[in-house]
Amino acid sequence: MSISKTLIRNAIFVTADAENSIVRGCMAIEGDRIAFLGETPPHPIEQYDRVIDGSGKLYLPGLVNTHCHAAMSLLRGYGDDLALQIWLEQKMWPMEAKFTSEDVYWGTSLSVLEMIKSGTTSFVDMYDHMDQVAEVVRQSGIRGVLTRGVIGLCPPDVQERKLQEAIRFARDWHGQADGRITTMMAPHAPYTCPPDYIERFVQAAHDLNLPIHTHMSETAREVEANVEQYGLRPVAHLEKLGVFTRPTLVAHGVHLTDEEIATLAKYDVRVSHNPGSNLKLASGVARVIDLMRAGVKVSLGTDSSASNNNLDMFEEMQLAALIHKGVSGDPVAVPARTALRMGTAAGAESIWLDGVGTLAAGNKADFIALDIDQPHFFPRTDLISHIVYSAGGQDVADVCVNGSWVMENRVCLTLDEERIKREFAARFEGLLAR
Amino acid sequence: MSISKTLIRNAIFVTADAENSIVRGCMAIEGDRIAFLGETPPHPIEQYDRVIDGSGKLYLPGLVNTHCHAAMSLLRGYGDDLALQIWLEQKMWPMEAKFTSEDVYWGTSLSVLEMIKSGTTSFVDMYDHMDQVAEVVRQSGIRGVLTRGVIGLCPPDVQERKLQEAIRFARDWHGQADGRITTMMAPHAPYTCPPDYIERFVQAAHDLNLPIHTHMSETAREVEANVEQYGLRPVAHLEKLGVFTRPTLVAHGVHLTDEEIATLAKYDVRVSHNPGSNLKLASGVARVIDLMRAGVKVSLGTDSSASNNNLDMFEEMQLAALIHKGVSGDPVAVPARTALRMGTAAGAESIWLDGVGTLAAGNKADFIALDIDQPHFFPRTDLISHIVYSAGGQDVADVCVNGSWVMENRVCLTLDEERIKREFAARFEGLLAR
Numbered sequence: 109m110s111i112s113k114t115l116i117r118n119a120i121f122v123t124a125d126a127e128n129s130i131v132r133g134c135m136a137i138e139g140d141r142i143a144f145l146g147e148t149p150p151h152p153i154e155q156y157d158r159v160i161d162g163s164g165k166l167y168l169p170g171l172v173n174t175h176c177h178a179a180m181s182l183l184r185g186y187g188d189d190l191a192l193q194i195w196l197e198q199k200m201w202p203m204e205a206k207f208t209s210e211d212v213y214w215g216t217s218l219s220v221l222e223m224i225k226s227g228t229t230s231f232v233d234m235y236d237h238m239d240q241v242a243e244v245v246r247q248s249g250i251r252g253v254l255t256r257g258v259i260g261l262c263p264p265d266v267q268e269r270k271l272q273e274a275i276r277f278a279r280d281w282h283g284q285a286d287g288r289i290t291t292m293m294a295p296h297a298p299y300t301c302p303p304d305y306i307e308r309f310v311q312a313a314h315d316l317n318l319p320i321h322t323h324m325s326e327t328a329r330e331v332e333a334n335v336e337q338y339g340l341r342p343v344a345h346l347e348k349l350g351v352f353t354r355p356t357l358v359a360h361g362v363h364l365t366d367e368e369i370a371t372l373a374k375y376d377v378r379v380s381h382n383p384g385s386n387l388k389l390a391s392g393v394a395r396v397i398d399l400m401r402a403g404v405k406v407s408l409g410t411d412s413s414a415s416n417n418n419l420d421m422f423e424e425m426q427l428a429a430l431i432h433k434g435v436s437g438d439p440v441a442v443p444a445r446t447a448l449r450m451g452t453a454a455g456a457e458s459i460w461l462d463g464v465g466t467l468a469a470g471n472k473a474d475f476i477a478l479d480i481d482q483p484h485f486f487p488r489t490d491l492i493s494h495i496v497y498s499a500g501g502q503d504v505a506d507v508c509v510n511g512s513w514v515m516e517n518r519v520c521l522t523l524d525e526e527r528i529k530r531e532f533a534a535r536f537e538g539l540l541a542r
Numbered sequence: 543m544s545i546s547k548t549l550i551r552n553a554i555f556v557t558a559d560a561e562n563s564i565v566r567g568c569m570a571i572e573g574d575r576i577a578f579l580g581e582t583p584p585h586p587i588e589q590y591d592r593v594i595d596g597s598g599k600l601y602l603p604g605l606v607n608t609h610c611h612a613a614m615s616l617l618r619g620y621g622d623d624l625a626l627q628i629w630l631e632q633k634m635w636p637m638e639a640k641f642t643s644e645d646v647y648w649g650t651s652l653s654v655l656e657m658i659k660s661g662t663t664s665f666v667d668m669y670d671h672m673d674q675v676a677e678v679v680r681q682s683g684i685r686g687v688l689t690r691g692v693i694g695l696c697p698p699d700v701q702e703r704k705l706q707e708a709i710r711f712a713r714d715w716h717g718q719a720d721g722r723i724t725t726m727m728a729p730h731a732p733y734t735c736p737p738d739y740i741e742r743f744v745q746a747a748h749d750l751n752l753p754i755h756t757h758m759s760e761t762a763r764e765v766e767a768n769v770e771q772y773g774l775r776p777v778a779h780l781e782k783l784g785v786f787t788r789p790t791l792v793a794h795g796v797h798l799t800d801e802e803i804a805t806l807a808k809y810d811v812r813v814s815h816n817p818g819s820n821l822k823l824a825s826g827v828a829r830v831i832d833l834m835r836a837g838v839k840v841s842l843g844t845d846s847s848a849s850n851n852n853l854d855m856f857e858e859m860q861l862a863a864l865i866h867k868g869v870s871g872d873p874v875a876v877p878a879r880t881a882l883r884m885g886t887a888a889g890a891e892s893i894w895l896d897g898v899g900t901l902a903a904g905n906k907a908d909f910i911a912l913d914i915d916q917p918h919f920f921p922r923t924d925l926i927s928h929i930v931y932s933a934g935g936q937d938v939a940d941v942c943v944n945g946s947w948v949m950e951n952r953v954c955l956t957l958d959e960e961r962i963k964r965e966f967a968a969r970f971e972g973l974l975a976r
Contacts, residue, residue: 185923188931189877222917387868388931390875417931418918426857431865434821441824443623483656484852486963487970489619497622497822497851502936529920536921 111139112157112511115149119162119477120491123467124169124452128445128492135167137473140286140511144469164481165505166491168448169465170229170474171421172455174380175359175409177235177257178244179207179215181222182536183414192327192389200414206542211535212237216244218532219419221523224250226420226501227476229509232357232380232409232459234294234321238277246285249514249522251474253459254281255294255321258309260301267305275312282318288510290460292357297323298342299330303349310350319355319460322346325368326360327391343368352377357458359409362386362394369395373402378458381450383427385411393435396428396442407455420501425451429496444496477506545573546591546945549583553596553911554925557901558603558886562879562926569601571907574720574945578903598915599939600925602882603899604663604908605855606889608814609793609843611669611691612678613641613649615656616970617848626761626823634848640976645969646671650678652966653853655957658684660854660935661910663943666791666814666843666893668728668755672711680719683948683956685908687893688715689728689755692743694735701739709746716752722944724894726791731757732776733764737783744784753789753894756780759802760794761825777802786811791892793843796820796828803829807836812892815884817861819845827869830862830876841892842884854935859885863930878930911940 117134123145136144136156144150153159180200187199207215212235223231229250233241234257245252256274260267278291293313295301301309313320325331325342334342343364346352352375361372361379372379381394399406408424410416429447433439442450456465463471478485484498507515514522551568557579567581570590578584587593614634621633641649646669657665663684667675668691679686690708694701712725727747729735735743747754759765759776768776777798780786786809795806795813806813815828833840842858844850863881867873876884890899897905912919918932941949948956 181917182921183923184918184921184932185925185927186921188924188927189874189879192873195873218917218920225917384864387864388873390867390871390873392871393868413918413932417927420918420934423860427864430818430821430861431868433824434827434865435869437824437826439626439629439822439824440623445623481963483615483652483659483959483963484618484847484854486652486966487616487618487620488967489617489970490622491619493619493622493851498618498847500854500934500936502934525917529915529917532920533922536923 113138113155114158114160115153115156116160116162116167117149120166121145121467122166122168122448122491122495124448125466125468128448130491135467137508137511140473142467142469142471142473145467162477164479165477166480166495167467167475167477168495169452169467170476170507170509171227171451172407172459172465173223173228173231173410173419173421174357174407174455174458175382175411176219176231176233176419177412178219178231178233178241179212179235179237180412180414181219182207182211182215182532182539184417186414188417203539206539207237209237209240211539213240213244214528214532214535216241217523217528219413220244220248220250221520221525221528222419224248224507224515224520225504225518226422227504227507228419228421229474229476229507230456230459230461230464232321242281242284242289245289247522249509249512251288251461251464251509253290253292253461255292257294257296258301259296260305271308271312275316278316278318286510292319292321294321298334298345303338306346306349306351310354313354319357320351321357321359322351324358324361325363326386328363331363341365341368343371347371347375355460359411360386360391360394361399362392364395366398369398369402369404372399373404376405378405378407380409380458381406381428382409382411383431384424385415387427387431389415393431396432397436405454405458406450407458408450421451422500425496444490444493447496448492473511474509476504476508478503479505547572547589548592548594549587549590550594550596550601551583554600555579555901556600556602556882556925556929558882559900559902562882564925569901571942571945574907576901576903576905576907579901596911598913599911600914600929601901601909601911602929603886603901604910604941604943605661605885606841606893606899607657607662607665607844607853607855608791608841608889608892609816609845610653610665610667610853611846612653612665612667612675613646613669613671614846614848615653616641616645616649616966616973618851620848622851637973640973641671643671643674645973647674647678648962648966648969650675651957651962653847654678654682654684655954655959655962656853658682658941658949658954659938659952660856661938661941662853662855663908663910663941664890664893664895664898666755676715676718676723679723681956683943683946685722685895685898685943687724687726687895689726691728691730692735693730694739705742705746709750712750712752720944726753726755728755732768732779737772740780740783740785744788747788753791754785755791755793756785758792758795759797760820762797765797775799775802777805781805781809789894794820794825794828795833796826798829800832803832803836803838806833807838810839812839812841814843814892815840815862816843816845817865818858819849821861821865823849827865830866831870839888839892840884841889855885856934859930878924878927881930882926907945908943910938912937913939
């Protein structure tokens with residue numbers, strides 16, 4: 109069978125590469141790769157299986173969400189505007205304890221649908237019932253970096269069972285779905301996993317040759333508690349446990365000292381910045397300017413839609429570009445170009461996806477098209493600025509992942525939207541009734 | 543001629559009243575007013591000229607944008623991510639100096655189109671060439687509180703001409719377009735108008751019985767300069783000049799002392815909070831929690847799309863709900879219910895619009911419908927939370943102002959979108975060439 113060849117022409121392409129180049133012309137896709145990006149197509153038009161007119165559209169790499177708990181869409185709007193502990197202890201945890209595999213399947217389906225419709229082509233998911241999540245990723249055509257997030261505050265036999273489950277999941281699914289699924293090992297957080305248990309995850313990650321993902325220093329309170337309990341702040345604590353001997357992605361990293369930032373830089377630990385969630389939960393404002401200045405790779409994540417409350421990565425890019433200016437008083441902090449790369453190229457690098465996150469010949473064909481024939485994209489001044497400061501997820505018209513179209517003209521081709529909304533609503537009603 | 547009667551049924555209505563009630567059932571519109579809101583329609587179905595099935599839609603009051611310079615859409619993305627003075631002096635001002643009436647007409651047309659498409663039904667506009675702005679408001683069906691913003695750093699004869707122009711505009715247009723247009727007097731800011739000139743605006747506002755709108759305390763630098771030049775901070779300065787003897791709306795109010803907040807409360811001065819613009823220009827974070835605690839009415843504005851960079855009021859509601867939590871560390875600060883009211887009821891009250899900003903029988907029929915049959919509006923937990931934390935302007939399906947439909951199914955019925963985009967693009971090219 110010959111490889112399918114598609115040509116997009118008359119379009120504008122934002123590459124999100126280091127130079128943030130803008131290319132006017134065409135992009136050719138062959139199989140799962142971008143074969144060409146430039147002014148004139150490499151082959152005569154008639155040699156392409158499909159030729160798409162990209163007029164009025166702006167193409168950019170698919171967005172990369174580096175921290176999510178997709179199934180928690182079931183808890184969107186369930187107990188907002190409450191103190192953190194009340195929200196967690198009285199709202200989130202009792203409901204999550206009731207989640208079945210079916211709930212996770214439909215919760216994740218709705219979230220993946222929402223991600224696709226708002227232009228996300230790769231996401232990190234840390235949750236339970238991960239086989240269901242992987243199944244949704246397989247069906248939907250999206251790219252997933254998946255990990256069973258383990259809370260270790262339980263008896264040794266339960267700890268052991270969970271660890272083995274995490275190992276089994278990571279081994280079974282790594283590289284599946286045409287390589288769209290990769291996996292990580294995820295002790296949930298320093299405050300939810302005893303030190304020796306974290307060390308066992310580090311060992312497993314070494315054995316499987318996988319990265320580690322964990323929550324770290326999200327709230328001031330958890331940092332204080334770490335110091336009280338272990339005599340160390342979280343970064344030194346995780347360093348001591350050997351976590352950073354593995355490639356590591358930490359979520360949040362809001363409360364960090366200069367010394368901790370230097371340690372993260374030294375080990376090339378990547379930080380998933382979750383501005384929407386950090387603001388909504390009043391966790392604070394991460395030291396993103398300092399992290400980036402120190403050379404730490406910072407990407408963006410939505411966290412779950414229970415604390416965001418949507419999965420629109422355009423909002424996270426915009427928040428990242430806005431809040432660090434406002435809080436630092438520096439109007440050139442986190443410019444649009446940086447925010448765009450945080451949501452694309454830096455995201456892909458942060459989760460070890462090769463050939464993803466920028467538009468270039470040879471890269472994976474993971475990209476989206478925005479409908480820019482709308483008032484808020486005029487005039488045609490700075491298109492990257494428009495993407496970050498003016499666009500929203502609803503502007504996404506088409507989505508392609510790994511060379512396959514998963515959305516065209518805002519219709520998801522891989523998932524049954526009506527059925528998902530119906531089943532999801534039923535699962536939510538069931539959770540309330542249980 | 544009998545008054546037209548419309549019935550919307552099978553719908554959900556968010557009233558945005560003091561109780562933030564949610565009504566399931568129907569709303570009847572007669573002429574320019576809401577005639578009924580409740581479970582069962584007051585008249586038999588066949589007595590209505592039009593019956594609309596509101597299933598899958600969420601109705602709420604139209605959003606109220608209390609600070610904008612609509613024509614500046616022509617400068618969206620023109621010189622972002624620059625230091626404030628470079629942006630103003632090298633980018634904004636030289637281009638604005640070239641603006642003609644035609645530019646303002648098409649710039650405002652695009653902005654009003656964008657506002658309608660993102661659910662704004664009333665807006666404050668402060669700019670030059672205001673007859674053009676009023677003309678766009680008249681044609682578009684939107685509600686406008688309009689004012690000629692005057693910079694008084696000019697010779698006495700020019701000052702006089704501008705003042706007379708502002709007076710003439712305010713007198714001519716107040717109450718026009720079926721009452722959809724009202725006017726204010728607007729000395730641009732304490733730092734751009736000499737004290738005696740501001741006093742003349744106060745006198746004119748008294749003579750015309752109109753409110754005053756001005757920029758105030760947007761940046762720390764301008765507050766310092768005010769103290770250096772006049773020996774007073776801006777609030778005391780404006781108080782001394784008699785501004786607050788008129789109903790007053792100030793934009794920004796970022797840098798305020800406790801004493802200044804108390805003064806604003808004493809005079810019932812209303813503050814238009816512009817979170818997006820304040821963050822992007824690195825002006826800082828307004829003391830919204832303290833302002834509201836002191837009893838100051840706080841509404842929301844986008845400012846211009848040169849500093850935002852769009853006119854989507856859903857973003858402003860979301861930012862208002864997020865940033866004050868994140869910066870204060872209090873997760874219950876500015877809850878969704880408050881943010882919704884800031885964008886609707888408090889907005890209308892802040893600009894002296896009676897019977898606007900809440901859904902209730904007897905009120906003006908200014909409302910919008912969101913398409914909530916989309917993933918990010920599931921599950922049906924807290925609809926107000928969904929509006930503030932999850933929705934965006936693109937979710938708006940229908941817009942009704944003063945009892946007339948200005949948008950249905952995302953098609954603007956009053957303005958020619960294609961022509962506006964075309965003419966706007968040409969005006970921008972012309973500005974660059976001039």
